[in-house]
Amino acid sequence: MIKIDEKKMFLEIKERKPKVVVLNAPDGLLNKALEVASKVQKSFGVQVVTIANPCYGICDTIDGEAEKLGADMVFHIGHSIATDRVGKRTILIDAMDDVDFEGVLEASLPILRRYEKVGLCTISQHIHNIEKARLFLEENCISVIIGRGKGLIRDGQVLGCDFCTAFEIRESVNAFAFLGQSIFHATGIALATGKVAFMLDPYYKEITDVTPKASDILKRTTLSTYKVLDAKTIGIVIGLKEGQTRLERAQSIKCELERHGxxxxxxxxxxxxxxxxxxxxxxxxxxxxxxxxxxxxxxFDRSVLSIPQAEALIRLLDGKELGEILQRISWV
Ligand code: SF4
Incomplete structure (x- = not known):
């Protein structure tokens, strides 16, 4: 069961005494957030607004919307990194899953032993399990490396677009094991490192080799990149979500494409x-x-390229090789 760190929220409210508080949570935690909202209202007499727009990641903060709602404080739930404040009003709140990995780790031993050296990664909701998982695998004769975090990324943590902890150790391991039930993150590890990756699902105690799925994704992203070579009119779409407005990147890609007519x-x-x-x-x-x-x-009906694909497209337009599109530390 996922537990939102209510204690931290209550402490912040007691300390800063806000009048209006906004809660921002991913779809899977929206109803839990509503329960917390009602507790906060009853316990502190504070007005709480829960945002029901989809919230996709740590980048999807809503300081601007919170200002429109007259809020002093935003609790951004379930997308944690190694800081607890972002922007003027946003406080990051952990949502930790207490599911036990023992069963799936036990089941993974015959598979992971074949690879001898394994890189271990996970997402914020399971990060408290990573050391215990490492000890278990090492006690069972599997050599484990957990990649060091960089900047705001914790040791062993991956985001949907940042794989620094896996990428940096890819040459030292023979495969990756991802702790969790997110095929989205597990395929990301396989794509960013070019290595075999297994998803260790603690709920069903199942081990999935996500490498074939990653390879299908790579074929699709490569094909859609090639399709843009002959495009005459290209729209560069800038995201209006707070942490996704990469204006400089958009500007530099525009200049490069205009150079090619x-x-x-x-x-x-x-x-x-x-x-x-x-x-x-x-x-x-x-x-x-x-x-x-x-x-x-x-x-999509027409090609919609990401930044790494746009960079590969520019290499092709420059007469260079396509190169590795997604094998990189970060996709932004
Ligand atoms: S930009 Fe990165 S952190 Fe933000 S939603 Fe996309 S994958 Fe997640």
Missing amino acids: KDVSFIALNEINNENLMRLRKMDAFIQTACPRISIDDS
């Missing part, structure tokens, strides 16, 4: 999806600088 327009959107892009009939293709996973995981 492309007709490039900037477009801004909150939600980048096929439905919204379908309305922009003039464009032959798109590049979006908001979240790479939109391009990598979602389906």
Whole structure:
């Protein structure tokens, strides 16, 4: 069961005495957030507003919206990194899963032993399990490396677009084991490192080799990159979500494409999806600088490239090799 760190929220409220508090949580935690909202209202007499827009990641903060709601404080729940404050009002709140990994780790031994040296990664909700998992595997004759965190990323942690802890150790291990039930993060590790990756699902005690899925994704991203070579009109979509507005990257990609004679327009959107892009009939293709996973995981009628794909496209236009599109430390 996932437990939101209510204690930290209550302490912050007691200390700072806000009048209005906003809660921002991913879909899976929305109803739990509503329960917390009602506790906060009853215990502290504070007005609480729960945001029901989708919240995709640590980048999807809402200081601006909170200001419109007159809020002094935003609790951004379930997307934690190695800091607890972002922007003017946002406080990051852990949501830890107390599920036990013992069963799935036991079941993984015959598979992981074949690889001898394994890199261990996980997401914030399971990060408290990573050391225990390492000890268990080492006691069972598997050599384990947990990659050091960088900046705001904790040791062994991966985000949907940042794989520094896996990438840096890829040459020292023969495979990766991802602790959790997120195929999204597990395939990301396989794609960013070019190594075999297994997802260790603690709920079903199942081990999934995500490498074939990662290889399908790579084929699709490569194909959609090649398709943009002949595009005449390209829309560069800038994400309007707070942590996704990469204006400088968008500007530099625009300059590069114009150097190759492309007709490039900037477009801004909150939600980048096929439905919204379908309305922009003039464009032959798109590049979006908001979240790479939109391009990598979602389906679109026309090519919608992420930043790494846009960089690969520019290499091709420059007459260079395509190179590795997604094997890199970060996709933003
Ligand atoms: S950019 Fe996308 S993958 Fe990266 S943290 Fe934000 S939502 Fe997650």
